[in-house]
Amino acid sequence: MTSPQDAETNLRQTVAELERLLQASRSETREALDQQAATADILKVIASSPSDLQPVFEAIATSANRLLGGFSSAVFRFVDGIAYLTAFTPTSPAADKFLQASFPIPLADFEPFKLAQSGKPVQATDIESLTHMQTRDIARLRGYHSMLFVPLMSSGVSIGIIVVTRVDTGSFADHHVQLLQTFADQAIIAIENARLFKEVQEKTRDLSESLQQQTAVGDVLKTISRSTFDLQPVLDTLVQTAARLCDADMAYIMRRDGDLYKAGAAVGFSTEYIEFLKDHPISPDRGTTTGRAVLGRHTVQILDVAVDPEYTLRESTSLAGQRTALGVPLLRENEPIGVIVIARQRVQAFTQKQIDLVTTFADQAVIAIENVRLFDQLRQRTDDLSESLQQQTTTADVLKVISRSAFDLKSVLTTLTRSAVGLCGASFGVVFLRDGEVLRVRAESGSSPALFDFLSAHPIRAGRETFTGRAFLTGEIAHLPDVLADPEFNFALAPQLGEFRAGLAVPLTRDGRVEGAFSLARREAGPFTSRQIELVKTFADQAVIAIENARLFDEVQERTRELSQSLDHLRTAQDRLVQTEKLASLGQLTAGIAHEIKNPLNFVNNFSALSAELTDELNDALKSATLSDNVREEVEELTGLLKDNLQKVVQHGQRADSIVKNMLLHSREGSGEHRTADINALVDESLNLAYHGARAEKSQFNVTLKRDFDPNAGLIEVFPQEITRVFLNLIANGFYAVTKRKTGNDTSFEPVVSATTKDHGDHVEIRIRDNGTGIPPEVKEKMFNPFFTTKPAGEGTGLGLSMSHDIVVKQHGGTIEVDTEPGEFTEFRIILPRTSNLSNKT
Structure with missing residues (x-):
């Protein structure tokens, strides 16, 4: 039976054990609560910093060191064969500085990496047992003697390690090992979350960048579609977008011009560098980004143009501050037509994604350039067809004018000149025709009155002083894009009066001889195009045709007149x-x-x-x-x-x-000789003879005689005797008419008979006029018929006027007409040729 003392002792022991157990339970409970709180804190840090691992690693290091009762702790990451110190708990400044200075370090030289390859926690109960000297030196300096390593495993691969140290040698408890494994798992979760978050962010950035690029490409395509005829807006949009999306400070497009490359669009460059590029086109050589891209026909990136040994365009650095440059050629059928260049003012390579983007822009630039080229070709072709149609229409109109106005040369030449001025964009045009050794204005269109008067007063001579004179001199086209810049041109005030700078003259040639010139002038200096010159040559040929037609027409007309005259002579002879x-x-x-x-x-x-x-x-x-x-x-x-x-x-x-x-007498034509006589004397003599004869027959006869003789009437070829008979007959008829009127009831009547002569060059006019009774219309129609008379029986035979008509018309080849007003006057008008082709009568 147990004694009371023993029972009390047992009870005391039992209570003490219960108190110990209770105390242990409370300690474990607090530790568990601390672990849970630490885990929760770490998870909160992970949640609050999904993309930033540093706060997570620092929280893990701090919590692990505290909960494991460590002296210090550290978190290491293994990336691309290198060990990085990502977090640690401090011990002393010197020890901390030494620790930080020891990393990063190759994994091959980092013994804990080797220990962590098993994937399980590893304890180093005594640092001195480690073989790696650097690890021992760090431990000795920081003052710890044992270590617990827990690897950070991801898909069976060690990606890092967590280390907790203690001052004393010995092992870590299992639950501490388990706790550190939990922290390692949390670190893995944080790393994976960060990786996934980074991937999501990267994917989002990629999608955003792709969307941005697609939007930019769409904007460029819109610009291309809206500006099919205007390339500059497209190129400007390309360089601006390329510079913005590729994080470049500047960009430009160089376009091919012959064998050189000139700036077509630019953004981000200084004004000085842009002016430099305009004045200094780039040759395709190794000295520039553009040159290398052209030579290689592929993308070229120069990391630093300032130190590149082959790069010679130093102005890109001194004027634009370029460092890194990227050049992508614009290839059409593998032939370079330009280069797009982007550059940075810092040394930083462009990524492959950025290079691909610039390549896309280069392709779009080629499309835009090709579109504009095709559009220009189409527009040029359309313009050519339109111009050809206009030229054909004008040519047809000119040919119509030529066909309708073969006898009107000036009208044809004026139409040609007006058409040439309109189709060639000239200010005015002039057609000159040869007159001996000079060219004179024959037709014009668009010239000022002052210039026309000047050209009329200064005919063109063959010589180098004028472009028309040169065509006259050489028989070839004379073309002066700027007359004021030509040292030989010297045509007085003509450029000022005509306000012209450019001149073109095409000779009018027939049978190798220059017969004139077709000249155009324009206010602006600059050459006429080859098409315009060909057009003027066509008009010049048409002018020659018109001139020849007019000449032939004149010849036909002259020949017709000659034949008509011969026919008249023949009829006269007949x-x-x-x-x-x-x-x-x-x-x-x-x-x-x-x-x-x-x-x-x-x-x-x-x-x-x-x-x-x-x-x-x-x-x-x-x-x-x-x-x-x-x-x-x-x-x-x-x-x-x-x-x-x-x-x-x-x-x-x-x-x-x-x-x-x-x-x-009537039957005797041509009596007397055919000779030269003074017509004034014959008329005057006839007046006197008729007057005195009338006075001899009737002494009371009286009439006023008036004479108006042209001194230039002079000598003509006639039958004097016969022509005098005509004058006598007409004067006698006049005397008869005034006498008959005087016998009437008009007492105030004063009888007058006048004779007038007038010179008309190759013929002479004679007028016999009286103020007698006049001739009724019915009598006038018959008065030249033989035997017709109105005089009483015994006073006339009716042969006087008939005989006079035959003498004037048939014998002398002249005409006789009568103008009369009954009761007022009668006037006979005789036209006689100054020379006659009639033979003398025998």
Whole structure:
């Protein structure tokens, strides 16, 4: 039986054990709570810093050292064969500095890495047992002697390690090992979360960057679609977008111009460098980013142009501050047409993604350039077709003018000039034609009055002083893009009066001889295009055709006039022959009449006159005879009647004799010689003869004679005797008309007959005018018919005007017209050629 003392002792021991157990339980509970709190804190840090591992590692190091009762702790990460110290708990400044200075370190030189390869926790109960000297030196300096290593394992690979140290040697308890393993798992979770977060962020950035790039590409494509005819906005958008998306400080596009490359668009460069590029095109060589991209036909990146041994374009550094440069060639069918260059003012390589992006922009630049080139070709082709159509239309219009106005050369040349000025964009045009040794203005379009007057007063001579003179001199096209810059040009005030700088002259050539020039001028200096020159050559050829047509037309006209004149001469000769034959027949008839009638008529006239005288003698003889008064009166009455009858016989016999004589005169054309005579003298002589003859016939006759002779009428070729007969006949008719009017009731009438002559060069005009009774229309129509007369019987034969008409028209090749107003005047107008082609009559 247990004694009370023993029972009390046991009870005491039991209570003490219970208190110990209770105390241990409380300690474990607090430790568990501390571990849970530490784990929760770490998880909070992980949650609050998904992308930043440093706070997590620092929390793990601090918590592990505290909960494991360590002297110090550290977290290491293994990246790309290097061990990095990511977090630690401090001990002393010197020891901490030494620890930090020892890392990073290659994994091959880091003994804990080797210990962690098993993937399980490793304890170093005594540091001195370690073989790695650096690890021992760190432990000795920091003052710990034992260590617990727990590797951070991911997919069976050690990516780091957590270390907790103690001052004393010996092992760590299992639950401490387990706790540190928990912290290692949390570190792995944090690292994985950070990796996933980074991947998500990277993916988001990639998507955002892709979206940004696609948006930029879309904007560029929009610009290309909107600016198919304007390349500059596209290039500007490309360089701005490339610089912005590739984090470049500057960008430019160099475009090919022959064998050189010139800046086409730029952004981010200084004004001085842009001006430098404009003045210094780049050659394809190794000395520039552009040159290398062109030579290699591939992308070129120069990390630092300032130290590159082959790079020679030092202005890119001194004026633009370039360091890293990237050049991507613009290739069309593998031929470089340009280069896009982006650059930074710092040394930082462009990523492959950025290079790919610039390559995309380069392709878009090629598309834009090609689009503009094709558009320009299409527009040029359209313009060419439009211009060709316009030229063909104009040419057709000109040919119409030529066909309609073959005889009007000036109209044709003016149309040609106007068309050339319009189609060639000239200020004015002039067609010059040859006049001996000079060229004179024949047609123009667009020239000022001052210039036209100047050109008219200063005909063009063959020489180098004018572009038209050069064409005249050489027979070749003369083209001066700027007359003021030509040392040989010297045409006085012409450039100022015409306000022109450029000049073009195309010679008008026929059979190798320059017959003129087709000249154009323009206000602005600059050459005429080859198409414009060809067009002017075409117009010049048409001008030559027009000139030749006009010349041939004039020749045909002249030949036609000659043939017409020959035909008139032939008809005149035929009329003369007919008239001669008619007069010859009339002459034969007159001769027969003279032979058959003249003698009996003379017998009648002579014996009638003699019988009249015998009646007087009979009266004288009967005076001595003894007759009764009745008988004597009857005898005297009978002898008086007989004498009156005989006198009437004599009178009518004389009239018959006058008719025969006039018929003889009418039949004798061209009597007298054909010679040169003074027409004024013939008219004046006819006036005097007619006047005195009328006065001799009737002494009371009186008329006012007016003379208006042109001294230049001068000498003409006529039959003087015949033409005088015409003048006498017309003047006598005038005397008859004024006398007839004077016998009327108009007592205030003053009879006037005038004669006028006037010189007309190759012919002479004679007018015989009277203010007599005039001629009625029905009489005027018949007045030149033979034997037509309005005079009383015995006063006219009706042959005077007919004879006058034949003498003027048929004998002298002239004309005779009459102008009259009944009761007012009559005027005969005679036109005689100054020279006659009629032969002298014999």
